[in-house]
Amino acid sequence: MEGLIPWQVEVFTLSARVWRSTYNNNVPSKVGAEDGHDNLIVSFDLTSEEFGEVKLPDRLAYNKCRLCMFKPRESPVVIEGCVEDSKQVYHVWVMKDGVPKLFEKLFTISGHTPVGSLVSSVLGFRKTGESLVELQAHPCSIRTLVAYEPYSKTVITLGVSGRYIFVYSYTKTLLLL
Template identity: 40%
Template sequence: MVVLWNLSIQKSIGIAIRNHLYLDDGLTVVGFRVCSNTIDPKLVKITTRVDKTSGNDTFTWEVEVYTVSSGVWRSIPIDFPRKSTFFTWGQTFVDGVIYWHAFDNNEMDDGSCNMIISFDLTSKEFEEVLLQDCLVRFNGNLCSSKLKESLVVVKSYYEADKPVCDVWILRDGVPKSFAKLFNIVAPNGSVYSDIHAFRKNGGVIMKIDYIESTSTTLQVWFEAKVTIRSKMSLIREIKNKLTPAQTKIFRGTCFGHWLDINCDDNDPGYIHCILMNQIDRPKNFSINEREICEEPEELWF
């Protein structure tokens, strides 16, 4: 049985599942989401059965959709892109579509063959979303999640004995495909890491296990970009505000050489004129009736 609970109205309903989830010859997975068009909660049940008696695995599927408004299960016709698709419980809902993590079992003799199969709640159609080859053949922890309003796939592995998580995002296009967004290397001393969830602002919540620790730590990373918009005239203000002792300390930092720059307010027209008259070897010439000598230090490029 599946129990749906609406927290806002404090009401729950129970929905019967006719067959067991774990079968001797297969598996039943259930997905739940609310259709954005009808605002009607829906369950999607996929039963995969594998017949091994013929020597070659033969796959059969049964797909049923339950809507709360009707109160009944309805079978729908299926036409999977591959005839050996095996669904797992891993799923993510984005913009009216359920994305399932699946495998192509006939391609698994030399390793995993990962797949992402989408199911549109409105059209009730299945479609395969193309994965990059490094994700298709990855024999490790691969899962899907939602970052803001986009589907992402998280690949967890080890590099130089450190846990690493790569995040791939689904890009719109024809056909749709994934592009690597960023990766996170776990801190020193960690033995396992996994991306637990994404915050609405893009922050990453990671689950990390450390050496000689019996507890699990949740840490948050944020994708950040630093943009600096400044003016050269600020150097003059900094020099005027520093005391002799502070100037000595400042000069000992990596920014100390900025104290030696003689700056003035920018004249865009003057700078543009100089840039348009660049020459290999400076010679005497005039700009706006001002004589410019051949000394290089007088040419600010």
């Protein structure tokens, strides 16, 4: 692993309006190469300024497919996007009971929806648990944002469309200043 640049983490302190290096530099030394894993999740606790690692099950850790992570509720969710039988599919995995390596597959979103559009990506989740999915009629067409309920396979158009669609989570907080 020669030539790797060591991680450097800085924290912005709002009250002082300055960036500073963390006190604890316990970054996992073999991030990206530990136990030969290709994928892993590294966390950082802003209070203790400590790093942690969430070990993925072998299917996800050694996977060459595209992985995305979300935290729609209290448990991390990993989306595994891959091609199976010449079709794009998205497997949705959730960590059970906060135990690393204990992920359960919730459902799979097929590359085609009941309305005949292609699922180009899974962008997130609603509070209700529905997947926020980007659909296209064909690869070069305008994209449409829909809520997809995987068990009933219901698609609800949300009125958002365009060439590029991005979805970010929003969290309200109350800060005492």
